[in-house]
Amino acid sequence: MWIPEAFRRGLHVLKTEGCYHLFKAVYSHLYCDETYFLYMKALDGNSPVLSINLMDGMELILINSTDQYTKLLDSGFDFKNTIFRKRLKTSCKAFCLFENKQLAHVTWIALNNDGKKEIDYLPFKVDFDNGEICSGASYTEPKYRGKGLLSYTYAAIFSYLDEIGITKDIFTINVNNLPSNKAHSKFNPSIIGKYRYLKITLWERWVKIEN
Numbered sequence: 001m002w003i004p005e006a007f008r009r010g011l012h013v014l015k016t017e018g019c020y021h022l023f024k025a026v027y028s029h030l031y032c033d034e035t036y037f038l039y040m041k042a043l044d045g046n047s048p049v050l051s052i053n054l055m056d057g058m059e060l061i062l063i064n065s066t067d068q069y070t071k072l073l074d075s076g077f078d079f080k081n082t083i084f085r086k087r088l089k090t091s092c093k094a095f096c097l098f099e100n101k102q103l104a105h106v107t108w109i110a111l112n113n114d115g116k117k118e119i120d121y122l123p124f125k126v127d128f129d130n131g132e133i134c135s136g137a138s139y140t141e142p143k144y145r146g147k148g149l150l151s152y153t154y155a156a157i158f159s160y161l162d163e164i165g166i167t168k169d170i171f172t173i174n175v176n177n178l179p180s181n182k183a184h185s186k187f188n189p190s191i192i193g194k195y196r197y198l199k200i201t202l203w204e205r206w207v208k209i210e211n
Helices: 002-017 019-027 066-074 113-119 149-163 178-185
Strands: 031-042 058-063 093-099 102-110 132-140 168-174 190-200 203-210
Touching: 058 066, 058 149, 093 149, 102 113, 102 149, 113 132, 132 149, 149 168, 149 178, 168 178
Parallel strands: 132 168
Antiparallel strands: 031 168, 031 190, 058 093, 093 102, 102 132, 190 203
16 A cells, blocks of 8 residues: 555655655655756667676666565565555556665656656656656665666666667756766756746646746
8 A cells, every 4th residue: 555655665764864854755745846857868779878887786677567566575675665566556667776685776667647647746748659758756775876876777778668669758857966967967868948846735837947
């Protein structure tokens, strides 16, 4: 169920990142005033290859279903209480990096609108019927940050998307998230625009402020 899963996630954030990050995450559901880049990565069958050496014992696993997720849990994989079941039920797919069965990083892709709502609440449009998808909800465990895991994972994602015939990946990054923007610059995505997102409880506004 989603509520227990989200509660466990909150406890994990509190334990690993402290009260401030937990409060920020909860507060953002009620009020948000942030600026984002809207990116588009065109895919043409020539996926970028990055030479990033993973640590010994680290492996990349693509998770496609709740059954696969359950089997991994039963096999001793530790997902650090991240939210998986609800997203997988909407046909989202998770690209996960594990070190000795401990989750180090995860990035999600959504193949339909229901999935998009689970990994990125920002109200931008994705033409799922014509070869577009969106990606996001990336998370790296604190001790693995700064090691290139986001770049490594996206190289794998773009290779996978090429294989299944996807033409574009649409995604957002907060303008102040310098590490993520730097990581994505390696893939030369296009910036569709710069947007301000304002949310006050149930009211929201998504406004383009710069091309």
